[in-house]
Amino acid sequence: MDKSYRDLFFAESQEYLRETNKALVQLEKNPNDDEAINTIFRLMHTLKGMAATMRYDDLADLAHALEDVFDGFRRKRLKLTSAVMDVIFESADAFATLTEQIKEDKGVSLKVTDYIKRIKNILPAGETISHQSLKKTSKGKVETGDEVDRLKKLVDKNNNLFSVEMVFNEACSMKGVRAFLVLNRAKDFGQIAGVTPSEDDLKNENFELNFKFVILTDKNEKFVTEELSRILEVDEAKVSVYDPEPSKGKKGANPMLKKIQSMRIPVERLDKIMNLMGELSIAKSRLVQIVQTKDHARLEETTHFLERLVASLQEEALKLRLLPVSFVLDNFPRLIRDLSKKIGKSVDLEISGSEIELDRIILDEVGDPLIHLIRNAIDHGIESPQERTRAGKNPKGKIAIDVSRQKGHIVVEVSDNGKGMDFEKILHQGQERGIISIDETSGIDSDKVLDVLTAPGFSTAKEITDVSGRGVGLDIVRNKLEVIGGRLELESQKGKGTTFILTLPLTLAIIKAMMVVMGKDIYAIPLMNIRETVKVSEDEIKPIKDAEVIRLRDEIIPIVRLGKELEIETTPSEDGQISVVIVEGRVKNMGLVVDKVIGEQDVVVKPLGSFVKKVKGVAGATILGDGRVVLILDIVNVK
Amino acid sequence: MEGKRVLIIDDALFMRNLIKDIVIKAGFEVCGEAANALEGVEQYRDLKPDLVTLDIVMPKMEEMDGITAVKQITGEDPAANIIIVSALAERRLVEESLTCGAKDFVVKPFTAEKLLEVIAKVLGEGTKES
Incomplete structure (x- = not known):
């Protein structure tokens, strides 16, 4: 096939x-x-x-x-x-x-x-419907097999056995009858067996556009092909000498095919692209004209036009990769039903915004983290019906998944109305295990709690699971999100419930980035990671032990001299002011010292070749308008 | 194709006119039109057309409907070139008429090109065999 x-x-x-x-x-x-x-x-x-x-x-x-x-x-x-x-x-x-x-x-x-x-x-x-009909098909199959065997025995120098695959035109109406007609025609010059799908299924139109059969005939391959191709609506009649053991089709090259490999694209999107392509070719011919006439004013106008066109084309092309979130979320009602039933809890699921579209690669990646979060919510977030009744809550718990669009990002909120988390206890545990230091527990904030929860191995520990109300694999969730340039946040209220907020980029192909200069080169820092950029003077940078920090408002932020970290030569600025890009890193915020901040820009992310793939601190590259290659920094892993 | 004679059997005037226009424009001659199956069979006998278009769903006329008309015509003239005209829902009827010897079918609504394509195929086969 x-x-x-x-x-x-x-x-x-x-x-x-x-x-x-x-x-x-x-x-x-x-x-x-x-x-x-x-x-x-x-x-x-x-x-x-x-x-x-x-x-x-x-x-x-x-x-x-x-x-x-x-x-x-x-x-x-x-x-x-x-x-x-x-x-x-x-x-x-x-x-x-x-x-x-x-x-x-x-x-x-x-x-x-x-x-x-x-x-x-x-x-x-x-x-007996089931028994009968099942028997009928299996018996039918045996029969057709026998038929083929019977025909095989009749092959001699005058009679050939061919396998035929018929493919109908997509616009073919009444394909069932059409198939019937094909078989009738074929019977005019040969004996037929092994019709797949069965003749009944063909008649009932239980087939796509193709079907197969075996024919014993005294005609040659050419005749059969021509005769069958002549029938109306037949796109192709593939005739070949019957091979009793057909090769089972080429094995897929990629065995890990669990991802979305093919997708349907609304025709209107393709039409839009075709329209834009049409306009693009108009612009092209205009340019050719201008080259001949050297009309400067028109060149400028056409360039603007072209710029607009390319931008729209890019936008449309990106949309081709989009799929509604429902592609993943549709599986969840089932998942929640199974999980909650298994542990004797009763949980309702509410989904909103599932029509919002996401890049299919992001969608692939975000499925597992979502399942993790939901599993956790059911296992540890939602209380047992008895507990809930005692707490004066509806015995039936609720999990809500809310997808929304926010400023160039997609935000997915997974919330439960379960028992919530005890932040104090979690921080205390984190401190005992040396994940956070004592003074950090003084102010309770959810980011710190999340840091504790996502510390590798922390949330898998049993005793902590019971305390935190959170189970396995939050570190995995966070990692996965960060790999695709997303972010995880947490909100929880004791007794009321917990919400995880996943912020995802719209697409992986194009990101907003801050362009910065270091030494002779320009680098791009994904905007998603950036909180703000500030200018400080050299003496505002204070050494603490073996590190350097700045005080920004009431916050102490460690400084990373990016040039040193990445071993690039830097040029100190002339006015003594130092540009610092404040980024939200894996565990804490950091200030990256750069030579100069240029500004924001959309960049197309190109992966690095496999031979330089694992370079620490580099997520990819992009090409600027003037042809310069710019590395995109992987902030999460820079330090 | 030029000058081939076509008999149109259809109870709907609209369809008869539509088919007539299409085939005349393509250079055929419409030798007869029948508004019911019985009339159609009689005209076939008299006219011996090269081709018949036959609407498979027609009201019964003295026990004669679309299917029986097909049976009757192919019974009398096994080489008859009958093209069934049918709506999408009449799968079974079309199947049956093909079993009874109709050569091909076209599904309403059809375009002029589609109808002419079917006609060309059917007539092409007819001449090849003879």
Whole structure:
């Protein structure tokens, strides 16, 4: 099977599974939700067809079984109990796992028959839809296999056996009938077997645009190809000599394909880009003209025009990479249901702003941190129903995920109305473990608490988990966010609940950065990390032990002489004033001493080649308008 | 294609006119028009056209509807070039008529190009075989 179909299959089935899970959760809330039932029925039906097309028989069978169950619901022959629901949820998961296993091509360990058996068991006795239809397909398959075998035996010098793959035009209407017509035509000059998907599925349009069959004919390959290509709406008829063991398609080069590899792009976005490209070519021809006439005034005008165009084109091109956050969040109702059910808590999820779009790479990266936070909220944030009742709260807890756009960033807030954190206790623990020093505990602020919580290994310690109300992996969460240029913040009120605030860049490809000069070179510091820039005189920098600090308002900020740190030669400024960029670092704020601050600019982030990838303190590079290469500093890891 | 004779069987005047315009512009001759299946079958017998367009959903006329008309015509003339005109919902009917010997089909709404494409294919095949 063509690789692009394979990719499409996985992309699409992932999408359908997400929809399925969403509808399942709805259904569990309201077992009479006919719309959800119909949706899932339709999704399973589609998945079945797709899987069969790809010859993923296990998947097709599983989808088929589930389709039967939902058909039972539709016809009110089957009652939706929580036990039934559990089986369905498990099967849906099995489907997802199996899909993943097939996709990764490392062998399938999941036994579909176990799940199908369980599904069959929930169908009431005497209810035979499932049994029958399942049997029919499996029997059908055996038969077609036999048919192919039979034809194989008939191959001689006059008769050839070909495998044929037909691909229809996308605009093809009534493709089921079209397929039927193709088979009819083929039967005019040969014997047919091994139709995949089955003829029934073809008739019911349970296939994408292609299907396959094997034909025994006294005609040659050319004749068959021509004859079948002549049929209306046929894009391609691929005819080849039948090979009993078809190579199973090229294995995907990248085994870690859990990421969003392909995406759908709204046509209007492509249209916009096409329009801009059109205008761009107009501008180009104008320039050519101007070169001939040397008309300076028009050159200026055209340059402005071009500038605007390129900016819009860049903006549109970036939008191509955007996906709504719902792509990730849609999985969460299901996740929360499972987690809370497992530990006997009752939790509602409220999501707002899931239509907001994010760069797909960021979306990929942010999924895990969000799951961590939610897991923590359920495990440690939300109290047990009894505890909640005692505290005068609604026994049902609430987790809210709120996505919003704020000044060129996307902010995701994950909040729970659980027991909140005891900041004092956490800071105390942090101090005992030497994560923060004593004087730092004097003022309680959430950033310090977060520093303690995200200190490597801290939050995984059991005794502290109980105190903090927070569990595993907050350090991982914070790290992940910082890798993609994001930030983690914390708000919590004892007894009321906790909110984690994730600030994310809109895209990884373009960032706002502060351009600074050091020595002969310009460097870019991501604006996201910068709090402010100040000018101080040399004597405001005070040595403390082996470090240097400045006092800014009431805050003591350690100074990093960036030139020294990165081993670059610097030129001291003439007026004795020193430019300091105050950045929010990993654990504390820092003042970076630079030669000169130029100003803000949008820069396109280009990754460094692999041979210089791990240079400490450098996150990437960008190219300025004049062709100069500028390094982008990785503030988090500069010191 | 020039001068090939077409019989149009459709109960809707609108569709008959539409098809007529399309095929005449393309150089065909419309030798007959029928507003129901029964009339269509009779005209086929009399006119022996090169091609028939037949709306598969037509009201019954003395037990004769679209499908029976297809059966009747192909029964009498197995080489008949019948193109089924159908709406999207009539999958089963189209399938059945193809089984009964209709050559191809076109789905409403169709463009002039699409109809002519189907006609060309069907007539192309007819001449090749003969």
